Amino acid sequence: MALVAAFALPHTPQLLVRPPTEDRELVLRVHAAYAEVKRRLAAARPDVLGVIGGDHIEGFFLNAVPALAVFVGARASGEFGRYRYGFDVHEPLARVIVEQGIEAGFDLTYSQDVRLDYAFYVPLHFTMPDPPLPIVPLYVNVYLPPQPAPHRCYAWGQALRRILDARPERVALVASGGLSHFPGTDRYASPDYDFDRALLASLAEGRGAETARLTGDELDKAGNVELRTWITLLGAVGAARAQVLAYEPSWHHGNAVVAWPM
Amino acid sequence: MESHYFFPPASAYPLNRFLFALKSDTATRDRYVADPEAAVGEAGLDAGMRAALIAADRDRLIALGAHPYLVFMAQVRLSMAREPGTFEYF
Numbered sequence: 001m002a003l004v005a006a007f008a009l010p011h012t013p014q015l016l017v018r019p020p021t022e023d024r025e026l027v028l029r030v031h032a033a034y035a036e037v038k039r040r041l042a043a044a045r046p047d048v049l050g051v052i053g054g055d056h057i058e059g060f061f062l063n064a065v066p067a068l069a070v071f072v073g074a075r076a077s078g079e080f081g082r083y084r085y086g087f088d089v090h091e092p093l094a095r096v097i098v099e100q101g102i103e104a105g106f107d108l109t110y111s112q113d114v115r116l117d118y119a120f121y122v123p124l125h126f127t128m129p130d131p132p133l134p135i136v137p138l139y140v141n142v143y144l145p146p147q148p149a150p151h152r153c154y155a156w157g158q159a160l161r162r163i164l165d166a167r168p169e170r171v172a173l174v175a176s177g178g179l180s181h182f183p184g185t186d187r188y189a190s191p192d193y194d195f196d197r198a199l200l201a202s203l204a205e206g207r208g209a210e211t212a213r214l215t216g217d218e219l220d221k222a223g224n225v226e227l228r229t230w231i232t233l234l235g236a237v238g239a240a241r242a243q244v245l246a247y248e249p250s251w252h253h254g255n256a257v258v259a260w261p262m
Numbered sequence: 263m264e265s266h267y268f269f270p271p272a273s274a275y276p277l278n279r280f281l282f283a284l285k286s287d288t289a290t291r292d293r294y295v296a297d298p299e300a301a302v303g304e305a306g307l308d309a310g311m312r313a314a315l316i317a318a319d320r321d322r323l324i325a326l327g328a329h330p331y332l333v334f335m336a337q338v339r340l341s342m343a344r345e346p347g348t349f350e351y352f
Contacts, residue, residue, distance in 0.1 A: 184330030
């Protein structure tokens with residue numbers, strides 16, 4: 001049945017837990033875009049939601065740093081402050097992705113015991129249809145160098161699409177990440193919003209394949225290490241043209257909500 | 263110039279381990295909120311690391327090899343724990 005919907009969403013925790021430093025109106029505008037995604041997601045009637053996210057050194061620490069991983073447990077759960085969350089995992093699809101991904105040449109890590117990071121939770125908090133769908137958490141290392149190269153992320157997205165195309169389930173994909181931000185660094189208050197705007201313009205023209213030519217160094221300089229999750233998704237959506245539902249740059253973070261009509 | 267998110271030096275492992283616990287382990291965070299000196303004293307850190315943690319000196323922590331994101335999110339989680347009433351929850 002393959003891919004029935006695809007989105008890229010922000011997960012910055014200030015959208016869930018707003019400190020007084022954040023513009024409330026901006027946060028609410030991002031929430032409105034999330035609501036539109038929730039509506040479109042329900043309308044696409046997926047059986048399962050694949051979430052491509054970057055672990056924020058939460059499920060994986062320095063005991064093991066997988067470049068690409070799949071969670072193949074029964075239930076993915078975690079916590080962030082007062083939020084306790086958990087999602088059923090679509091185990092048959094998760095397992096097929098690992099098995100066929102490895103067969104295709106991607107040496108995936110899998111785990112049945114990882115705390116689900118808020119990068120996965122925040123977009124699901126706002127967009128998960130009711131009743132909730134089972135998920136497949138798909139990990140891309142974004143914060144612990146050396147991260148996978150953008151061209152490798154893109155190729156993995158292409159392979160993922162081939163796996164999904166041969167499956168009976170209706171699958172929606174969400175990439176969680178970005179856009180420009182520099183948490184913990186002296187660039188925190190000066191993201192590269194010109195990079196974001198040029199990127200969004202190219203995605204609207206269906207030129208997502210160009211992101212495979214970015215280098216890791218370029219992503220780091222642009223505050224877009226998390227773009228690897230989007231690049232993986234772009235490998236899966238190919239030349240489909242993006243619809244930018246929102247771009248809301250705050251004083252430190254480029255919040256982008258994007259849909260690819262399938 | 264080194265990347266913003268640099269390879270974590272092995273020398274900084276105990277420091278990153280502690281920041282990870284501060285961020286993700288409620289018991290460690292509660293201990294630190296109650297008594298920072300005692301909490302960092304239990305973590306096998308050298309004097310420079312302990313002092314940088316107590317001072318919450320981001321630049322010093324990063325110079326010692328702390329991962330910038332861990333420094334950032336440990337501070338976010340500490341402020342959520344110390345001042346929960348200042349946040350709006352959605």
